[in-house]
Amino acid sequence: MIVAQSLPTVTPTWYLALGAVLFAIGAVGLLVRRNPLVMFMCVELMLNAVNLTFVAFARSMGDLGGQVLVFFVMVVAAAEVVVGLAIMVALLRRRPDATTADDVAALRG
Amino acid sequence: MEFVVFLIAAAIVVGGALGVLALANPVHSALSLVATLFGVAVLFVAQDAQFLAAVQVIVYAGAIVVLFLFVIMLLGVDRSDDLRVEPVVAQRPLAILSGVGVLAASLVAILAAGGDTATTTVRATATAIPTEEADAASLGRLLFTDHVLAFEITAILLTVAVVGAVVLARRPVRGDDPVDVEAEA
Numbered sequence: 001m002i003v004a005q006s007l008p009t010v011t012p013t014w015y016l017a018l019g020a021v022l023f024a025i026g027a028v029g030l031l032v033r034r035n036p037l038v039m040f041m042c043v044e045l046m047l048n049a050v051n052l053t054f055v056a057f058a059r060s061m062g063d064l065g066g067q068v069l070v071f072f073v074m075v076v077a078a079a080e081v082v083v084g085l086a087i088m089v090a091l092l093r094r095r096p097d098a099t100t101a102d103d104v105a106a107l108r109g
Numbered sequence: 110m111e112f113v114v115f116l117i118a119a120a121i122v123v124g125g126a127l128g129v130l131a132l133a134n135p136v137h138s139a140l141s142l143v144a145t146l147f148g149v150a151v152l153f154v155a156q157d158a159q160f161l162a163a164v165q166v167i168v169y170a171g172a173i174v175v176l177f178l179f180v181i182m183l184l185g186v187d188r189s190d191d192l193r194v195e196p197v198v199a200q201r202p203l204a205i206l207s208g209v210g211v212l213a214a215s216l217v218a219i220l221a222a223g224g225d226t227a228t229t230t231v232r233a234t235a236t237a238i239p240t241e242e243a244d245a246a247s248l249g250r251l252l253f254t255d256h257v258l259a260f261e262i263t264a265i266l267l268t269v270a271v272v273g274a275v276v277l278a279r280r281p282v283r284g285d286d287p288v289d290v291e292a293e294a
Contacts, residue, residue, distance in 0.1 A: 007112040015152065016219045018119050022126055022145075024212035029130040031204035037135050037181060041142050044173065045126050048149050051161075059156045067248055068256055070161055074168055075263045079270035081173050085180045086277035092184045093280075 015056035023049035034100040040084055047077050114155050122148035139177045146170045160245040 026045030033039055051070045058066025091098060098104050121144055128141025146169040153162035252260050 007110075010111045010115045010155075013219055013223070014115060015156065017216060018122065018152075020212055020215035020219060021123060023215065024208045025123070025126040025130055027211055028204050028208035029126075031207065032130070032201055035135055037177060038129065038138050041129050041138055041177065044142065044169070045129060045145065048146065048169075051165075052149055052152060055153055055156050055158050055161065058158070064247060064251055065255075067158055067161055067244075068251055070158075071164070071248070071252065072256075072259060072263060074161075074164060075267065078168055078173060079266050081176060082270045082274045083277070085176060086274035089180060089184065089278045 012056045012060035016053055019049045019053040019056065021049075022046075022052065034102060036088055036101050036104075039101060040081065044077065044081070047073060111155055114151065118148045118151040118155065120148075121145070122152070135181050136178065139174055139181065142177070143170050143174050146174070157244065160248050 023046050026042045026049060029042035029045065030039055033042065051073055054066040054070045054073070058064060058070075091104065095103070125141045125143070125145030125148060129138045129145065132138050132141060146165060150162040150165040150170075153159075153165060
């Protein structure tokens with residue numbers, strides 16, 4: 001078991017750092033991509049980063065409340081995707097040419 | 110052992126996330142998203158959150174991504190993005206710059222907190238995670254006692270979402286739609 005002992009221990013900090021990386025990738029994707037569907041996926045990435053952070057804190061602080069919050073975040077994410085995709089279906093049915101977020105700029109100031 | 114699991118899962122998570130970001134075809138992005146979600150589920154298991162890992166796979170990989178793929182196929186918007194088009198001048202460099210800024214700020218905060226999170230004493234009011242007891246049981250008990258009001262509100266939220274989705278995605282009744290009326294007039 002010398003091999004097992006030489007491996008570094010995974011501390012909560014590692015999980016938090018991974019969550020930060022995931023959140024940053026999601027944020028960049030949301031700003032860079034123009035397809036609304038892919039933008040939604042990037043929002044999901046950011047929500048997952050936050051979930052990862054919640055679970056890491058739940059374990060490091062010994063508080064199950066963090067896991068309860070992750071549960072609620074998942075529910076809200078599911079509701080958000082359902083309504084968002086329904087809006088996209090309604091939008092694209094009316095304007096089949098509006099395939100990027102820039103095509104839907106009627107409310108731009 | 111946890112180190113090896115963390116390393117593999119982290120590679121899958123970051124690789125999948127970069128795939129969502131960089132792949133031009135939305136279908137490929139959705140499949141990369143599945144990889145990321147599975148990696149996060151593995152990390153949940155590694156942190157003793159077995160119930161959340163199961164929910165993650167069922168709800169995210171099973172329902173949400175399938176919904177994404179379904180809408181992509183339904184609308185036929187699976188043609189690739191032209192990733193070279195830049196709608197706003199210097200949008201891409203600024204986006205990457207702000208992303209790096211977010212990453213740097215959060216990493217600095219995490220590393221400044223350092224090992225504090227690991228040694229934080231458990232608060233007296235905290236609901237301690239039972240070491241051997243089933244995770245789903247204690248989570249369920251907490252949901253239906255301390256957080257029962259929030260739980261009921263999520264029921265309302267889901268009902269509103271379902272009704273909203275049906276109303277939005279429904280094909281408009283003929284004559285009811287202002288566009289149709291204009292076309293006929």
